[in-house]
Amino acid sequence: MKTVQKAGSFFLALLLLFGTVAFSFPVLVNAASASDFVIAKGVLTKYNGTDEIVTIPQGVTAIGDNVFYQTSIKQVILPKGLKSIGASAFSRSKLTSVDIPEGVTSIGVGAFAYCSDLADIKFPKSLQSVGAGALNETLWYVSNPNPFIMAGDILYRYTDEDVGYIEIPKGVRVINDGAFSGLRAVSRIEIPNTVTTIKEEAFRFTGLLSVTIPDSVTVIERQAFSDCSNLKSITLSKNLRKIEDQLFYFCESLTKVSIPAGVTSIGNSVLSYCIRLQEVNIPNTVVSIGNDLLTGCNSIKSILIPASVKTIGFHLTDVWALDPYNPDNRFIIWGYKGTAAEKYLEKYPGQYRFCLAGTEAPPVFNPDYNGHIYSSAVMMDTKTYTMAPGNIYDIGVTLLGNAASKTRRMTSSRDGIASVRQLPNGNYRVTALRPGTTYITFTIYNPKDGKTEITHASIKLEVAKGVKQHGVACRQTTYFN
Numbered sequence: 001m002k003t004v005q006k007a008g009s010f011f012l013a014l015l016l017l018f019g020t021v022a023f024s025f026p027v028l029v030n031a032a033s034a035s036d037f038v039i040a041k042g043v044l045t046k047y048n049g050t051d052e053i054v055t056i057p058q059g060v061t062a063i064g065d066n067v068f069y070q071t072s073i074k075q076v077i078l079p080k081g082l083k084s085i086g087a088s089a090f091s092r093s094k095l096t097s098v099d100i101p102e103g104v105t106s107i108g109v110g111a112f113a114y115c116s117d118l119a120d121i122k123f124p125k126s127l128q129s130v131g132a133g134a135l136n137e138t139l140w141y142v143s144n145p146n147p148f149i150m151a152g153d154i155l156y157r158y159t160d161e162d163v164g165y166i167e168i169p170k171g172v173r174v175i176n177d178g179a180f181s182g183l184r185a186v187s188r189i190e191i192p193n194t195v196t197t198i199k200e201e202a203f204r205f206t207g208l209l210s211v212t213i214p215d216s217v218t219v220i221e222r223q224a225f226s227d228c229s230n231l232k233s234i235t236l237s238k239n240l241r242k243i244e245d246q247l248f249y250f251c252e253s254l255t256k257v258s259i260p261a262g263v264t265s266i267g268n269s270v271l272s273y274c275i276r277l278q279e280v281n282i283p284n285t286v287v288s289i290g291n292d293l294l295t296g297c298n299s300i301k302s303i304l305i306p307a308s309v310k311t312i313g314f315h316l317t318d319v320w321a322l323d324p325y326n327p328d329n330r331f332i333i334w335g336y337k338g339t340a341a342e343k344y345l346e347k348y349p350g351q352y353r354f355c356l357a358g359t360e361a362p363p364v365f366n367p368d369y370n371g372h373i374y375s376s377a378v379m380m381d382t383k384t385y386t387m388a389p390g391n392i393y394d395i396g397v398t399l400l401g402n403a404a405s406k407t408r409r410m411t412s413s414r415d416g417i418a419s420v421r422q423l424p425n426g427n428y429r430v431t432a433l434r435p436g437t438t439y440i441t442f443t444i445y446n447p448k449d450g451k452t453e454i455t456h457a458s459i460k461l462e463v464a465k466g467v468k469q470h471g472v473a474c475r476q477t478t479y480f481n
Helices: 004-030 339-345
Strands: 037-040 043-047 053-055 075-077 096-100 118-124 147-151 153-160 163-166 188-190 211-213 233-235 256-258 280-283 300-302 332-336 353-356 376-386 394-397 397-401 407-412 417-423 428-432 437-443 450-457 458-463 470-480
Touching: 037 407, 053 332, 280 397, 332 339, 339 376, 376 394, 376 437, 407 417, 417 437, 450 470
Parallel strands: 053 075, 096 118, 163 188, 211 233, 256 280, 300 332, 332 353, 376 458
Antiparallel strands: 037 043, 147 153, 376 397, 376 470, 394 428, 407 437, 417 428, 437 450, 437 458
16 A cells, blocks of 8 residues: 555656646746836836747837847737837847737837748738838748738838839728839829828839829828939829928929919928929918928929918029029019018028019919910819719819919809809819709909909719719819919
């Protein structure tokens, strides 16, 4: 009996020993202790451990810059409540996969860059931004068979360098930093109306010839189209509120830019070194113009500054500004008495000519149209449109030259079929009421005597039950003096 008890005790001890070893081994290698983490106000600022599997404590809302940079970590369990991952946070680590939890809105610059073993990344729907180079040289990136590299609904990068025409898939919300940068072969691109944001340098150094930005886009960040030397024309979204710095810097083929109504500020060097630029139209919603707007633009000789502008940065232009041999050949600033345009010349006496808009001939913005010179024009974006009762449609109107200083009104020939009202951004909203046909007309009046100056070509609008909204887009332009 004693022999049996001793044998039983031996096997029990052996079982406990192996059980302890089996339990303890992953704890020692894989479980980071609380002391390994340096956390300040919810931000993980440093990791002092050496474990390959790390569970970040609950309560951490942000992972700071470089926390796991070049560490041996292979797996990380991120906490609920995490909001952001900092720059280079996991760069050059040994991560093989990562599941980014719902609630994370931003991933910093280079956050996972050069994680050569990182093959699987799961992105949350909450993700709003991915920093430049955040996913570069990961196995997930380099082995991705789709040229559209997507991080959720963010187009991180397009990788086919030989394609001339690109149609961005519907559903893309953000075009990321440098997503198409350097693709010289691409000359045409279709941007869907799901895109709301175009990030920094998204199309820089591409071969684009022309671009239409859909009205769904509300933000275009700095240098998004800079150094596009082939770009000849661009149509901007009507829902922009700011033109960021160097947006068209060194676009050497660009000849004309119309800033949409609703934009309130124009950044620095937006059009610098657009050497073929001849026309810039600024709406009367703009309040501030940054530095060096037209520096290096040696083909443009005048600009109209609306009365709404309160501040103008230094060096509006450095070309044609001072002509000591012919003062009449100096760059012309057209403006209104007592406004920032007139006061700007006090800073640079003798450098520019100031011409009073409304009393003198306004700037010539399209001297070659049918061989005539005009001072103003109105352009509308639609020719015909069909919609069902209850539907709405916004008509875009662009005022060129001196048209911004005129009184204007848009009307429906049959108010019972469709009503019209002006929106804060300068466009007009048509609401279909009942079946029938009406014509939407845009009229310009002289603000001094109220007399009609032009009646723009009308838009034919048909209202019918059960139809899907559709129309014919165009750029109807009426020129007048």
